[in-house]
Amino acid sequence: MAKPAQTARSERTREALRRAALVRFLAQGVENTSAEQIAADAGVSLRTFYRHFASKHDLLFADYDAGLHWFRSALAARPDDEPIIGSVRAAIFAFPYDVEAVTQIAALRAEALDPSQIVQHIRQVESDFAEAVAERLARLTAPDGGAPIGERLAVTVTARCVAAAVFGAMEVWMLGEERSLAELAQLCHSALSSIEAGMVDGMFRHY
Amino acid sequence: MAKPAQTARSERTREALRRAALVRFLAQGVENTSAEQIAADAGVSLRTFYRHFASKHDLLFADYDAGLHWFRSALAARPDDEPIIGSVRAAIFAFPYDVEAVTQIAALRAEALDPSQIVQHIRQVESDFAEAVAERLARLTAPDGGAPIGERLAVTVTARCVAAAVFGAMEVWMLGEERSLAELAQLCHSALSSIEAGMVDGMFRHY
């Protein structure tokens, strides 16, 4: 849909667009920057801009894939026999992120996107998160996805419940008054534990 | 974002646009129908069209809110002391829907939207579903949302897990070979039961 990025050239173009956009966005705000300006700054045509990014706002999510990839790898690196909740805990607490950059981008998003779009993105993140967990779980059963349907159901539902715990905790945190990171960690921990407790009896007791 | 719909007049306009769009879409396909045509058919200006619908594609989701509202009401109508899983089962199996219309719209969506957009919509549905369940659960604890944070966390996570079960079942069903409605019902039943079993011990054992 919007990602040539195969060759070195296209990668350069992409980078140029990314940089140009960030500069403009920071200097004059997202809405006051036209796609044409960005393209011009990067020295390419408008059409080319849209070949690299689905939309102007898409630039605000340009770094997301890298983070997802990191998480997926972190999960995959965990030993096969570790209980899934433990793997997830380890991965999410080890997640490295550039506070500066994240804050900056978050501000731009808040400025240019309406709340529903941001919520939509969070749902996307949760969905990808669940998929990563499912991928890790599936490794235990049938690496190729050819598992019996009951097993597939268990993997999918379990993974989604884990995601439900983490993102549910985040939701409660955002709506609550206490906004410290410690509080968030506490909520995550608590939510994951509740899932874990439920897992001893449920259909997915094996994970 | 795009919904005057307060007065009778705007409701008429909205309906006119909806009808006009459906006719065109069915006759010549979504992509071959321009927003201008729809507006013209409905006898309003292009700008007015965009006052009622956020986008041309938005028309393909125009009926969604009604369904959500139905579900929310169905859940609310259930007795307070019924276990949540039971309420959800009852509600989803009683859901009334016009096979004709649903099939028709689904075809149009498949034609005009790319898969990622459809997935995005499904996520939206799941999210709203979870929220409806959470609403029903919250009634048991603190009607005003002023419950202690632990309780809020339990409600949120539980609701999301229920949604995870239902939509996880749907995902497995869609990816599987058996596509009968019976199979879907079976998967939903199974997924909900697994959650139910887990609930006897987890933090949300009370629901």
Next chain:
DNA sequence: CGCAGTTTTGTCATTATTGTCGAAACAGAT
């Protein structure tokens, strides 16, 4: 190097979407 095939861009044209501002239609009170 020079050629044939593939990928990436550019250009042009068309449609989609949004901001702004003023006119028309509407609801309620006099």
Next chain:
DNA sequence: ATCTGTTTCGACAATAATGACAAAACTGCG
């Protein structure tokens, strides 16, 4: 019916986004 404040609509202009096709850059190979 007339006045008045509000909602909805139309007209116009500026961006945003996409389709179609040709030119330019890049690739591997003889």
